[in-house]
Amino acid sequence: MKCVMNCNKKENWNHLFECQAYELIWQKIxxxxxxxxxxxxxxxxxxxxxxxxxxxxxLQDILGITARSEKFQKFQHLALKVKVETHLTIKLQKDFKITLNEAQILMANILIRFILTFKELLWKPKCEQIILWEKRKGIT
Ligand SMILES: [Zn+2]
Known part of the structure; x- marks a missing residue:
């Protein structure tokens, strides 16, 4: 099927990161x-x-400042696989002067929040759009 944001491109997992129509939502996330x-x-x-x-x-040094930044793009791709680059956790440890264990817990918390926010702001509305599209096409 085509992108639900009406950009006329094919909708697939990668398109979520490339579509201009999603950029504002990513920025909000x-x-x-x-x-x-x-x-x-x-x-x-x-x-x-x-x-x-x-x-x-x-945190901005880890997550990036804009959705278009390389930092955020790396972070978002890995975070959706519940993964994170090791050097980012070590950065948390060093910058905040906490133990590695504390840094890992902190990073896990950031990841969980990211995934929940992604679901709420992007995934759920997108699925609702798809359901509407299917109804219009008479697919049940
Ligand atoms: Zn699109």
Missing amino acids: LEIITEKSIIICLKQKQIKCQGEDFIRNV
Whole structure:
């Protein structure tokens, strides 16, 4: 089938990352995940005392600042497979001066939030669009 965002290209998994119509949604997902990650960090005393600006910088360095950035594109592809590059977890450990175990837990929390936000903002609305499209075509 064709893309539900009406860009006329073929809809497949890769198209989710390439379609211009999805770019705004990805940007929103990135902003939400950055804010949620900051909140997770602020809950940890050791990290909190390093200041919110510093925390934001570290997270933006991992997630990227725009949905088009190479950092975010790498992160999103791996995160949807529930994977993450090891050097990013080590960066969390070093920058926040926490143990590797704490960094792994923190990264796992960021990944979970990312996947939930992706489901809510992109996947669910997309599936609803597909159902509507099928109804229009008389497919049940
Ligand atoms: Zn498209």
